[in-house]
Amino acid sequence: MNGGGFRRLRAIARKERLHIVRDPSTLFFAVFLPVLELFMLGYAIDTNVRHVRTIVFDEARTQESRSLLLRFTNSEDFRIVGEVFTDRDLAQALVSGRARVGIKIPEAYSRRVQSGRTGQVLILVDGSESSVAAEAVNVGGAIALSESLERLLEGRRMPVEARPRVLFNPDTRSANFFIPGLMVVLCQMMATMLSANAVVREKERGTLEQLFMTPVRAGELILGKMLPYLGLVLAEFCMIGLLMVIGFGVPVHGNFFTLLIIALPFYLSMIGLGLAISTRAQTRDASMQMTIATILPSMFLSGYVFPLDSMPRPFWLLAQAIPTTWMIDVARGVILRGAGWADLWMHAMVLTAQAVVLLAISAVLFRKRLT
Amino acid sequence: MIAEAPAAPVIDARDVTIRFGRLTAVDGVNLAVGHGEVFGLLGPNGSGKTTLIRALCGLIPLAGGSARVLGRDAMRESDAVRAGIGYMSQKFALYEDLTAQENLDFYSGIYGLNASQARERQAELVEEVGLAPHLNKRGAHLSGGWKQRLALACALLHRPRLVFLDEPTAGIDPVARRDLWDLLFRLSAQDVTLFVTTHYMDEAERCGRVAYLYLGRLLAMGTPDDLTRWPGVTPAGSRRVEILGDDPAAIFERLRDRAGIGQVTIFGRSVRAVVDAGISDRSLSDELHGAEVRPTWPTLEDVFVTLARAREAGGSS
Ligand SMILES: Nc1ncnc2c1ncn2[C@@H]1O[C@H](COP(=O)(O)OP(=O)(O)O)[C@@H](O)[C@H]1O
Ligand SMILES: [Mg+2]
Numbered sequence: 001m002n003g004g005g006f007r008r009l010r011a012i013a014r015k016e017r018l019h020i021v022r023d024p025s026t027l028f029f030a031v032f033l034p035v036l037e038l039f040m041l042g043y044a045i046d047t048n049v050r051h052v053r054t055i056v057f058d059e060a061r062t063q064e065s066r067s068l069l070l071r072f073t074n075s076e077d078f079r080i081v082g083e084v085f086t087d088r089d090l091a092q093a094l095v096s097g098r099a100r101v102g103i104k105i106p107e108a109y110s111r112r113v114q115s116g117r118t119g120q121v122l123i124l125v126d127g128s129e130s131s132v133a134a135e136a137v138n139v140g141g142a143i144a145l146s147e148s149l150e151r152l153l154e155g156r157r158m159p160v161e162a163r164p165r166v167l168f169n170p171d172t173r174s175a176n177f178f179i180p181g182l183m184v185v186l187c188q189m190m191a192t193m194l195s196a197n198a199v200v201r202e203k204e205r206g207t208l209e210q211l212f213m214t215p216v217r218a219g220e221l222i223l224g225k226m227l228p229y230l231g232l233v234l235a236e237f238c239m240i241g242l243l244m245v246i247g248f249g250v251p252v253h254g255n256f257f258t259l260l261i262i263a264l265p266f267y268l269s270m271i272g273l274g275l276a277i278s279t280r281a282q283t284r285d286a287s288m289q290m291t292i293a294t295i296l297p298s299m300f301l302s303g304y305v306f307p308l309d310s311m312p313r314p315f316w317l318l319a320q321a322i323p324t325t326w327m328i329d330v331a332r333g334v335i336l337r338g339a340g341w342a343d344l345w346m347h348a349m350v351l352t353a354q355a356v357v358l359l360a361i362s363a364v365l366f367r368k369r370l371t
Numbered sequence: 372m373i374a375e376a377p378a379a380p381v382i383d384a385r386d387v388t389i390r391f392g393r394l395t396a397v398d399g400v401n402l403a404v405g406h407g408e409v410f411g412l413l414g415p416n417g418s419g420k421t422t423l424i425r426a427l428c429g430l431i432p433l434a435g436g437s438a439r440v441l442g443r444d445a446m447r448e449s450d451a452v453r454a455g456i457g458y459m460s461q462k463f464a465l466y467e468d469l470t471a472q473e474n475l476d477f478y479s480g481i482y483g484l485n486a487s488q489a490r491e492r493q494a495e496l497v498e499e500v501g502l503a504p505h506l507n508k509r510g511a512h513l514s515g516g517w518k519q520r521l522a523l524a525c526a527l528l529h530r531p532r533l534v535f536l537d538e539p540t541a542g543i544d545p546v547a548r549r550d551l552w553d554l555l556f557r558l559s560a561q562d563v564t565l566f567v568t569t570h571y572m573d574e575a576e577r578c579g580r581v582a583y584l585y586l587g588r589l590l591a592m593g594t595p596d597d598l599t600r601w602p603g604v605t606p607a608g609s610r611r612v613e614i615l616g617d618d619p620a621a622i623f624e625r626l627r628d629r630a631g632i633g634q635v636t637i638f639g640r641s642v643r644a645v646v647d648a649g650i651s652d653r654s655l656s657d658e659l660h661g662a663e664v665r666p667t668w669p670t671l672e673d674v675f676v677t678l679a680r681a682r683e684a685g686g687s688s
Contacts, residue, residue, distance in 0.1 A: 003483070004483030007483050007484070007485065008480060008481050008483060010480060011477050012480075012481075014477070018473060019466075019469075023468065205464070206460060206463075207464050210458065210460055210464035210465070211481070213460075214453055214481050214482065215481075217450075
């Protein structure tokens with residue numbers, strides 16, 4: 001690039017930086033909103049079922065029944081919120097939503113257990129929240145099983161014990177799992193929307209036409225517009241990373257710098273996508289809608305929400321074509337598993353290739369400009 | 372009634388035709404603009420003025436014909452063309468959230484000036500257009516006249532030899548309008564060729580040559596004097612009169628449907644009309660309760676109205 005080209009590029013990048021600084025709504029949108037969303041989603045998304053509200057109807061009122069209930073309380077999966085004394089009240093507590101689980105220990109429980117017959121415990125589960133229901137059924141079964149085993153073995157040691165050890169995220173905290181993905185997705189939305197807006201705004205105001213009357217080239221315009229937004233997005237990425245560590249206590253096991261380097265081509269792709277959208281959209285509302293329409297499917301397919309492994313084959317293949325899929329894997333890899341270049345070079349290459357393709361497409365679309 | 376082309380034209384458009392789908396926005400336009408001219412392009416809204424300028428800057432492909440600007444093909448050599456032209460669009464197309472100074476800096480960079488060139492040229496232009504007191508105001512806070520001066524300054528940073536001004540005075544006050552024209556003539560004196568579109572007849576009269584574009588077709592081109600002397604504007608066997616009376620609206624009403632009188636228009640305090648040669652000033656004056664009637668020349672507006680009517684009636688000039 002000659003001196004004139006460099007000066008043009010620099011002029012555009014500087015001007016774009018001024019737009020960012022001067023426009024409070026963009027700044028708010030770009031910097032504050034993702035942080036707000038991080039806190040909202042980060043705290044709200046907890047797929048681990050814990051402290052399920054539980055109501056108890058203990059007809060037996062014996063030592064055995066109390067020790068069984070204690071097991072439920074100690075499991076941390078259940079939290080006993082009250083006690084009722086009739087079947088009707090038990091059912092009512094579930095219907096009204098006061099509790100998700102109802103445990104009824106019949107009067108005959110202790111007698112049957114002591115006489116060697118099966119002691120029955122009724123566990124009512126509210127099925128309207130499927131993950132809670134499944135978990136409650138599992139844990140309820142497990143508690144009954146271990147209670148039974150202990151009684152049968154009468155102090156002898158357990159014959160078999162499975163000791164699952166969850167690697168990389170030992171507490172299976174969902175924040176650890178979700179926030180790296182959330183970080184990728186929030187910044188992705190921001191990158192695409194900001195870069196689409198940056199061009200469409202100039203279309204709306206007629207300043208783009210004026211620019212087209214000058215010797216500026218499509219490549220200089222694209223690059224000059226991209227650089228400030230890339231900087232902003234990467235800064236935001238680091239900020240969310242910092243908040244993830246400080247605010248949510250998610251430890252970073254790998255090298256954050258590695259993550260940042262691999263994020264570079266990814267966010268270039270997303271900015272390229274925004275530019276491609278801007279060549280089609282005439283107004284900022286339209287570009288907003290088109291951005292959401294392209295980003296949402298990529299979120300659902302990327303493994304951010306639904307695990308990739310359980311996807312039907314065609315969707316799985318589609319997911320491989322989406323940069324977000326690769327980037328989320330990189331983020332989780334570095335943050336949770338401590339992955340490094342040896343594990344991620346393939347991801348970096350795929351993301352770079354995707355960036356080249358997307359940017360080339362948007363440059364071609366851009367060149368066919370005003371007509 | 373198209374005048375002959377100047378030698379070594381700055382703009383040389385031949386049979387330029389531009390289509391948007393089915394719509395032919397510019398239809399077989401031939402025009403040549405010579406070095407240092409102030410060339411005015413007139414025409415009602417939607418007649419294709421802006422489209423023609425865009426094509427001359429290589430922004431829209433031609434459906435037919437050829438356009439050479441500054442001796443180069445407008446489309447194929449558009450980079451070279453754009454480096455030599457300035458363009459001021461019909462609405463303010465600078466950045467409203469940037470100050471005047473920042474806009475100047477931006478366009479200095481866009482035209483590839485280095486720091487010292489930019490400083491020098493900006494100082495010249497700021498002096499020329501008198502922008503100094505407003506340099507730190509944001510674009511959004513400048514009045515219409517100052518916006519136009521800033522836009523003009525930005526369009527002149529790279530010392531273009533040809534400047535396109537698309538309705539530069541639309542929506543600015545009369546004083547600013549006159550100031551802008553004074554500026555344009557100073558530019559013209561510095562050997563810059565100006566291609567100006569406008570709605571205003573008084574502005575057209577200030578141009579060296581004017582062309583009239585109507586629904587994509589060029590109906591007339593020449594100096595304002597040549598055009599107003601064109602015999603076709605006043606039909607054979609008739610003449611133009613100007614009538615001065617206390618109540619122009621009443622005179623207009625009276626004459627509108629009278630036999631032997633056509634093209635009646637109110638013009639400020641007077642009424643202009645084409646009357647049959649058989650009707651004398653005297654008799655018309657008597658008929659209008661003694662209003663003053665005197666013969667007059669056709670104006671540019673008369674010429675254009677006549678041409679547009681003839682075109683609508685299916686005739687050709
Ligand atoms: N990009 C475009 N797509 C389709 N039609 C257009 C486009 N630009 C202009 N036109 C049409 O071309 C005609 C000429 O428009 P324009 O050149 O803007 O006229 P003027 O500048 O004389 O007011 C109008 O009918 C307008 O609607
Ligand atoms: Mg126009």
